[in-house]
Amino acid sequence: MGISLGPNQYGKAEVRLVTVRRAGGVHHLRDLTVSSALRGDLSATHLTGDNSAVLATDTQKNTVYAFAKQQDVGEIEDFALRLGQHFVGTQEKITGARISVEEQEWDRITVDGAPHDHSFSRSGGERRTTTVTVYADRAWVVSGVDGLVVLKSTGSEFHGYPKDEYTTLVETDDRILATAVTARWRYEGFTGIDWAKSHREIRRTLLETFATKHSLSLQQTLYAMGEAVLQARPEVAEIRFSLPNKHHFLVDLSPFGLENHNEVFYAADRPYGLIEGTVVRDEAEEPGPAWTDAVL
Numbered sequence: 625m626g627i628s629l630g631p632n633q634y635g636k637a638e639v640r641l642v643t644v645r646r647a648g649g650v651h652h653l654r655d656l657t658v659s660s661a662l663r664g665d666l667s668a669t670h671l672t673g674d675n676s677a678v679l680a681t682d683t684q685k686n687t688v689y690a691f692a693k694q695q696d697v698g699e700i701e702d703f704a705l706r707l708g709q710h711f712v713g714t715q716e717k718i719t720g721a722r723i724s725v726e727e728q729e730w731d732r733i734t735v736d737g738a739p740h741d742h743s744f745s746r747s748g749g750e751r752r753t754t755t756v757t758v759y760a761d762r763a764w765v766v767s768g769v770d771g772l773v774v775l776k777s778t779g780s781e782f783h784g785y786p787k788d789e790y791t792t793l794v795e796t797d798d799r800i801l802a803t804a805v806t807a808r809w810r811y812e813g814f815t816g817i818d819w820a821k822s823h824r825e826i827r828r829t830l831l832e833t834f835a836t837k838h839s840l841s842l843q844q845t846l847y848a849m850g851e852a853v854l855q856a857r858p859e860v861a862e863i864r865f866s867l868p869n870k871h872h873f874l875v876d877l878s879p880f881g882l883e884n885h886n887e888v889f890y891a892a893d894r895p896y897g898l899i900e901g902t903v904v905r906d907e908a909e910e911p912g913p914a915w916t917d918a919v920l
């Protein structure tokens with residue numbers, strides 16, 4: 625029976641990086657979580673413990689901090705590209721790198737109606753994300769949002785589904801629709817893209833479509849959001865969603881002799897429906913290792 629080493633990668637996960645840039649007395653804060661994963665011929669360390677090709681994960685972490693000092697972090701996509709190209713370009717045995725960056729925003733605190741110079745409050749749970757995969761002189765960029773929580777209190781129906789002996793769900797032509805959007809979009813190419821503008825416009829498109837599309841299912845809303853992004857943003861080849869259906873159930877007030885006209889809901893946190901899907905441009909380039917190549 626033969627046994628051999630399969631796909632593998634290694635790196636430092638979730639390096640917490642906060643930077644403060646001072647512009648006069650006004651401070652600018654960035655809050656990132658950076659993960660690196662390096663690939664290459666790493667059979668020696670796995671088979672014999674020979675670490676001569678293993679750039680320590682501690683060094684990878686230090687590189688993140690040193691790069692943040694040496695050059696303004698800038699857009700997370702550019703920061704990830706610089707890191708990935710550095711690891712692949714400087715380590716002979718490392719042929720690929722995957723760098724993931726998550727950004728948490730902080731809002732300036734308002735004091736007496738004016739934004740404070742150096743005090744912030746954390747804004748919601750939403751994060752901007754990117755994963756950059758570098759091989760030699762090529763790169764693939766997949767960016768996204770996590771935890772973009774949205775709710776509409778009407779403009780959503782759900783009916784026409786199969787009824788079997790286990791069905792209890794009541795059809796509705798007016799319900800709350802709520803979800804926390806996790807979206808990942810794959811860019812065509814990695815040069816000449818205005819990452820900040822693209823992120824801002826995609827986020828706006830997602831929100832506007834969620835708000836305005838009359839929904840017959842969360843699945844239909846998912847597709848509409850993806851289609852709108854691909855129509856508006858030529859730099860995007862494909863977009864994936866993971867949408868938890870944050871159910872809001874009407875509370876039965878009849879025991880109290882009260883009618884509930886879509887006013888009082890129980891917001892359940894689990895279980896939740898989980899609606900996932902991809903919307904893709906027909907003529908899109910092959911994704912390369914942007915989606916694939918995961919070890920686990």
Ligand SMILES: O=c1[nH]c(=O)c2[nH]c(=O)[nH]c2[nH]1
Binds near residue numbers: 793841842
């Ligand atoms: O938008 C929905 N999609 C479903 O697949 C589903 N299933 C369910 O119970 N409620 C809903 N809502």
